[in-house]
Amino acid sequence: TDIQFDYANAMLDAQELEQLEPQVLLAHQQLHQHTGAGANFLGWVDWPFNYDREEFHRVKQAAETIAQQANILVVIGVGGSYLGSRAVIEMLTNLFYAHLPTQKRKFPVVYYLGHHLSSNYMADLLELIEDHEVAINVVSKSGTTAEPALAFRVLRAYMEKRYGVEGARRRIYVTTDAEKGALKQLADEKKYETFTIPDDVGGRFSVLTTVGLLPIAVAGIDIEELMAGAQAGVNAYRNPAISRNICYQYAAIRNLLYKKGKNNELLVNYHPQMTFFCEWWKQLFGESEGKDQKGILPSSVNFTTDLHAMGQYIQEGRRHLFETVIFVNRSSKPVMIPEDQQNRDGMNQLAGKDYDFVNRKAYEGTLLAHVDGGVPNLAITLEQLTACAVGELIYFFEKACGLSGYLLGVNPFNQPGVEAYKKNMYALLGLPGYERLKGQLENRL
Ligand code: PA5
Numbered sequence: 001t002d003i004q005f006d007y008a009n010a011m012l013d014a015q016e017l018e019q020l021e022p023q024v025l026l027a028h029q030q031l032h033q034h035t036g037a038g039a040n041f042l043g044w045v046d047w048p049f050n051y052d053r054e055e056f057h058r059v060k061q062a063a064e065t066i067a068q069q070a071n072i073l074v075v076i077g078v079g080g081s082y083l084g085s086r087a088v089i090e091m092l093t094n095l096f097y098a099h100l101p102t103q104k105r106k107f108p109v110v111y112y113l114g115h116h117l118s119s120n121y122m123a124d125l126l127e128l129i130e131d132h133e134v135a136i137n138v139v140s141k142s143g144t145t146a147e148p149a150l151a152f153r154v155l156r157a158y159m160e161k162r163y164g165v166e167g168a169r170r171r172i173y174v175t176t177d178a179e180k181g182a183l184k185q186l187a188d189e190k191k192y193e194t195f196t197i198p199d200d201v202g203g204r205f206s207v208l209t210t211v212g213l214l215p216i217a218v219a220g221i222d223i224e225e226l227m228a229g230a231q232a233g234v235n236a237y238r239n240p241a242i243s244r245n246i247c248y249q250y251a252a253i254r255n256l257l258y259k260k261g262k263n264n265e266l267l268v269n270y271h272p273q274m275t276f277f278c279e280w281w282k283q284l285f286g287e288s289e290g291k292d293q294k295g296i297l298p299s300s301v302n303f304t305t306d307l308h309a310m311g312q313y314i315q316e317g318r319r320h321l322f323e324t325v326i327f328v329n330r331s332s333k334p335v336m337i338p339e340d341q342q343n344r345d346g347m348n349q350l351a352g353k354d355y356d357f358v359n360r361k362a363y364e365g366t367l368l369a370h371v372d373g374g375v376p377n378l379a380i381t382l383e384q385l386t387a388c389a390v391g392e393l394i395y396f397f398e399k400a401c402g403l404s405g406y407l408l409g410v411n412p413f414n415q416p417g418v419e420a421y422k423k424n425m426y427a428l429l430g431l432p433g434y435e436r437l438k439g440q441l442e443n444r445l
Contacts, residue, residue: 080203
């Protein structure tokens with residue numbers, strides 16, 4: 001496996017973890033024998049082996065076609081329908097890819113839309129794509145989510161005006177439910193190429209389905225490698241014995257810390273290119289566990305950047321948090337520190353060393369400081385950010401999340417709380433069916 005887990009600084013006794021063994025075993029059975037809450041959303045557990053090979057092949061073909069058609073792919077989706085692909089693409093490609101000169105870009109640039117309702121963003125994106133060839137991938141399992149539905153409405157009109165109905169048809173790719181939903185109906189009617197989101201995989205667990213794979217493949221990332229890494233994860237993290245399963249250790253320890261009042265988890269990275277991975281992770285755990293008035297609040301920080309912003313709080317603020325650090329041992333693009341004759345910054349000691357060395361020392365120093373400050377620390381280490389390692393890391397957190405949710409005693413696979421804002425928004429927008437609620441809400445505003 002590509003991942004190591006160290007909980008030596010979790011500030012727990014060894015027995016505390018051992019005592020959780022029966023509960024971990026039960027949660028493991030719930031995941032594998034489908035006996036827990038939300039059991040009809042467990043398709044992701046064996047997905048890295050069970051995925052549809054024909055559709056996977058079609059994804060690769062579509063990615064090639066898109067690369068011929070366009071130099072920009074706009075992915076329209078929100079929540080689980082965009083965070084995963086964005087996380088993977090940012091981790092595995094040049095962060096400044098879009099700004100490279102055209103001749104240095106072999107693959108289309110992927111931009112995101114439909115994940116908010118900001119008019120400025122939409123207008124800016126429309127301005128940007130005007131001078132480029134464009135393809136669209138609209139991703140929505142339900143097909144009725146307001147943010148992507150409206151964004152697709154705008155973009156579809158734009159594409160049909162610009163390329164004609166037939167030209168737009170060839171450049172629009174739809175990822176949605178196999179049978180149900182407004183988007184599926186529209187796709188059938190318009191004869192868009194369509195990919196399927198499996199019924200038994202919820203949005204936040206869907207990055208390794210076509211939802212994530214099509215944009216990821218378009219960005220030039222090897223999706224075979226990604227799936228191979230996830231397969232390694234399935235094999236590595238199916239052992240029910242907690243002593244032999246680091247994924248279950250992580251899930252169990254965060255629940256132990258939660259019970260001790262550490263109800264905020266900070267996911268820490270040391271590479272800006274992992275910012276969106278943390279966003280994906282926040283959705284995964286926040287939407288899975290934050291219910292029934294329970295759950296750790298997942299948040300994230302980018303180090304060392306945020307040591308100059310959030311570092312003070314972490315070191316000395318309220319002691320209700322713990323850190324989970326993802327540290328990458330080796331960069332794929334090492335940069336050396338040069339000698340400086342004048343040595344005004346006093347750093348000549350570091351000349352000839354690379355940035356990884358400095359980043360590691362920053363990590364080690366911070367780890368000890370935060371532990372001294374009373375912040376329990378869990379450390380996840382990857383050798384390098386490769387497609388394979390990322391595939392395994394995704395699976396590590398998905399499995400940990402399922403297990404952790406069952407340990408907490410919630411259904412990790414539903415999200416009833418997401419409806420409350422939608423209902424109010426639809427009512428305030430005056431959509432049919434919400435007439436009474438509209439009046440009630442308006443009286444309160
Ligand atoms: O995890 C989830 O289920 C949600 O975050 C969804 O992914 C999100 O609400 C988007 O839904 P849809 O794909 O149906 O548009």
